[in-house]
Amino acid sequence: MLSYAEKIREIAGRLLASGAVNMVIGFRQGTIPMMNEPHFAKNPAEAAKLVWDSHCGINLANYLTDRKEKIGIVAKGCDSRNIVTHIIENKIKREQLVVIGVPCQGMVDKRKIALKCPGEITAVIETETQVTATGNGFSQSFDKKDVLQHNCSLCIHRNPVIHDELVAAPVEEQKGIDRYADVRAVEAMSPEQRWKYFEDLLSPCVRCYACRNACPLCYCPTCFVDESRPQWVGKGQDPSDVRTFHFLRAYHCAGRCTDCGSCERSCPVGINMRVFTKKLEKDCLDLFGWEAGLSLDVRPPLDVYRPSDPNDFIK
Amino acid sequence: MGIEPGRLQFSWISSAESTKFVEVVTQVTNAIRALGPNPDFTKKLAEVA
Amino acid sequence: MKIIKIDKSLWAPGLNQAAAAYRLFGPVKEKEFHSFKPLTNGVQPDLSCLNTRLSPKAIIYPQSEVMFDYSLDESREDHHQMREAAKDYSPRAVIGIRPCDAKAFELVRLNFDTPDYQDPYWLKAYESTTLIGLGCESPCSACFCTSAGCGPYHEEGLDVLLADAGDHYLAKVLTEKGAKFLAAGGWKTAAVKEADQTIAAMRQTAEKKITSFVPTDNLRSLPNNDLYSATFWEDVSFACINCGTCTYSCPTCWCFDIQDETRGASGVRMKNWDSCMFPLFTMHGTGHNPRGTKLHRVRQRFMHKLKYFVDKYDRGIQCVGCGRCVRLCPVNIDIRRVAVMMNGFAASGEACAIE
Numbered sequence: 001m002l003s004y005a006e007k008i009r010e011i012a013g014r015l016l017a018s019g020a021v022n023m024v025i026g027f028r029q030g031t032i033p034m035m036n037e038p039h040f041a042k043n044p045a046e047a048a049k050l051v052w053d054s055h056c057g058i059n060l061a062n063y064l065t066d067r068k069e070k071i072g073i074v075a076k077g078c079d080s081r082n083i084v085t086h087i088i089e090n091k092i093k094r095e096q097l098v099v100i101g102v103p104c105q106g107m108v109d110k111r112k113i114a115l116k117c118p119g120e121i122t123a124v125i126e127t128e129t130q131v132t133a134t135g136n137g138f139s140q141s142f143d144k145k146d147v148l149q150h151n152c153s154l155c156i157h158r159n160p161v162i163h164d165e166l167v168a169a170p171v172e173e174q175k176g177i178d179r180y181a182d183v184r185a186v187e188a189m190s191p192e193q194r195w196k197y198f199e200d201l202l203s204p205c206v207r208c209y210a211c212r213n214a215c216p217l218c219y220c221p222t223c224f225v226d227e228s229r230p231q232w233v234g235k236g237q238d239p240s241d242v243r244t245f246h247f248l249r250a251y252h253c254a255g256r257c258t259d260c261g262s263c264e265r266s267c268p269v270g271i272n273m274r275v276f277t278k279k280l281e282k283d284c285l286d287l288f289g290w291e292a293g294l295s296l297d298v299r300p301p302l303d304v305y306r307p308s309d310p311n312d313f314i315k
Numbered sequence: 316m317g318i319e320p321g322r323l324q325f326s327w328i329s330s331a332e333s334t335k336f337v338e339v340v341t342q343v344t345n346a347i348r349a350l351g352p353n354p355d356f357t358k359k360l361a362e363v364a
Numbered sequence: 365m366k367i368i369k370i371d372k373s374l375w376a377p378g379l380n381q382a383a384a385a386y387r388l389f390g391p392v393k394e395k396e397f398h399s400f401k402p403l404t405n406g407v408q409p410d411l412s413c414l415n416t417r418l419s420p421k422a423i424i425y426p427q428s429e430v431m432f433d434y435s436l437d438e439s440r441e442d443h444h445q446m447r448e449a450a451k452d453y454s455p456r457a458v459i460g461i462r463p464c465d466a467k468a469f470e471l472v473r474l475n476f477d478t479p480d481y482q483d484p485y486w487l488k489a490y491e492s493t494t495l496i497g498l499g500c501e502s503p504c505s506a507c508f509c510t511s512a513g514c515g516p517y518h519e520e521g522l523d524v525l526l527a528d529a530g531d532h533y534l535a536k537v538l539t540e541k542g543a544k545f546l547a548a549g550g551w552k553t554a555a556v557k558e559a560d561q562t563i564a565a566m567r568q569t570a571e572k573k574i575t576s577f578v579p580t581d582n583l584r585s586l587p588n589n590d591l592y593s594a595t596f597w598e599d600v601s602f603a604c605i606n607c608g609t610c611t612y613s614c615p616t617c618w619c620f621d622i623q624d625e626t627r628g629a630s631g632v633r634m635k636n637w638d639s640c641m642f643p644l645f646t647m648h649g650t651g652h653n654p655r656g657t658k659l660h661r662v663r664q665r666f667m668h669k670l671k672y673f674v675d676k677y678d679r680g681i682q683c684v685g686c687g688r689c690v691r692l693c694p695v696n697i698d699i700r701r702v703a704v705m706m707n708g709f710a711a712s713g714e715a716c717a718i719e
Contacts, residue, residue: 030696037696038603195317210607236428240358266694314327360627
């Protein structure tokens with residue numbers, strides 16, 4: 001995976017030099033450990049700044065919405081699924097895109113690593129299988145597989161589902177993964193326990209909307225929380241308003257979410273709001289056999305009516 | 316999300332099924348009345364900090 | 365300047381004693397990170413905390429704050445009248461606030477306390493609060509306080525500055541308010557004469573640990589319009605997702621929005637933090653938004669902090685270098701990098717536009 005960066009730069013440089021695309025969207029080196037910044041390159045010189053490592057967790061499909069240029073975009077498995085979803089939802093055209101596919105082995109979770117280290121991490125280096133975090137008076141190495149983002153550790157679509165270029169041979173997909181243990185645990189709770197569980201989960205929320213805005217699905221021109229006529233949700237910190245925001249946002253992602261983890265990764269206070277979207281993802285799989293963003297040719301389940309659609313919930 | 320069972324119900328009623336509509340609405344209203352208000356998800360007037 | 369020696373064995377008992385006269389707040393770790401919380405039932409502040417995840421500004425300036433309430437119930441004498449919400453402005457003390465966060469209140473004050481208008485909510489809360497600062501021994505790598513007119517032992521805005529001297533704290537009394545608080549804690553042992561030099565030495569050691577520097581010297585003289593029209597804003601703003609993480613975690617961001625909420629025959633008027641990153645922030649009633657794109661909004665945030673504020677108040681930048689926005693931005697937009705670009709901006713040529 002460490003050779004990906006060079007290959008990305010080569011492909012991006014070629015696409016820009018030949019005029020095949022107007023810009024290439026990827027990542028450039030971050031200014032602090034375990035962070036990279038989404039970046040657009042408009043010429044081969046800028047393309048030389050593109051990087052790739054285990055800290056490229058932000059979903060770049062988010063940067064495609066309604067763009068008019070011809071774009072080269074670096075895409076992991078989850079990014080590619082959101083690109084498919086974007087195309088299906090008419091937020092970008094397939095012809096505008098050159099997808100530079102990146103077979104992914106998962107992104108590391110900077111919070112997990114920070115929690116395992118005794119002080120501030122000032123530098124992080126990585127090999128194919130390990131990351132080493134150093135700080136004042138400590139240096140600790142971790143196997144990447146132990147410190148992956150939770151969604152990455154459960155991922156079964158690491159290879160891009162659509163691509164025009166591929167930076168390396170596909171990686172082996174994870175098999176036999178139990179993707180929904182956490183959802184089942186919540187499902188097993190009594191309504192009272194569940195209410196309390198979500199109350200605790202959401203208590204640190206400051207409504208910065210980083211989860212919503214990092215999500216490629218959340219492209220509404222005006223989000224329902226921002227509507228003022230009528231105003232659906234209060235703007236303050238009342239727990240019922242905070243909860244309404246999180247639940248409705250999750251429902252709007254039903255049948256569309258790819259569990260890319262951008263929402264959780266972006267949260268400044270570490271809320272795992274994926275537990276909501278995962279429940280919907282699980283239901284879509286159980287009820288409709290559906291996983292979002294795998295094909296350009298199949299309409300999503302909430303988009304079509306089939307006589308065989310389950311309707312046991314209707315009395 | 317932790318709302319007690321019975322508070323949320325779905326029905327499929329054709330525009331021609333007026334009797335069923337009345338039955339369902341009556342039944343749902345009675346069921347919800349029996350459950351009483353849901354204090355958890357009732358927004359209180361903002362408290363003075 | 366008086367310096368009191370507080371033996372660490374007397375620290376917790378003293379705080380418990382002060383709690384009789386003050387509502388105490390301090391850094392407390394919950395789950396992953398520290399926040400400023402009320403210290404009730406003898407909970408002790410965790411002074412080992414590097415700094416809290418979010419700034420302590422909410423203690424003075426809550427994210428949601430009721431300003432007025434009213435009732436339409438005609439059996440009440442004051443029906444149909446807006447009443448200033450009754451609040452508890454009894455003395456409070458914030459223990460272990462970092463010098464950067466204390467100085468931030470001084471900058472925010474410029475907005476809430478002007479010759480023409482005084483915000484009573486902010487001012488009363490501020491005036492009722494005593495700030496017991498803790499010198500910062502281990503600044504984080506993203507901290508750049510010394511470039512922002514502040515520093516790890518900076519005193520501006522504090523009532524007492526504590527320096528951790530091993531088995532005791534040296535408490536430098538900076539204001540009358542601070543002296544009162546120390547008296548309430550029962551700490552009165554005067555420190556040795558050399559204590560001042562000890563603190564000065566600690567300050568120097570701490571300042572040497574700062575590794576981030578941000579140039580600000582040119583900002584004032586740069587022409588506003590040229591900076592506004594600089595081409596680097598597209599590069600700066602591309603990654604931005606327009607969330608409120610930077611502004612909500614910032615100790616110096618002060619913008620708010622006013623909302624009315626009603627319940628039956630009564631209601632409140634409240635202010636809620638707002639963010640220049642949000643599309644709604646400058647939305648006009650007509651539906652027109654003069655800052656309609658994220659480029660506009662990102663530019664506004666940096667221009668406000670690093671240019672308009674500098675020009676308007678002549679008090680340096682509207683930033684204390686706490687590094688929170690740098691650490692928390694989900695897409696790694698770094699104000700230090702932007703400051704370098706702005707400060708190095710040359711109207712013609714834009715020598716360091718993208719680097």
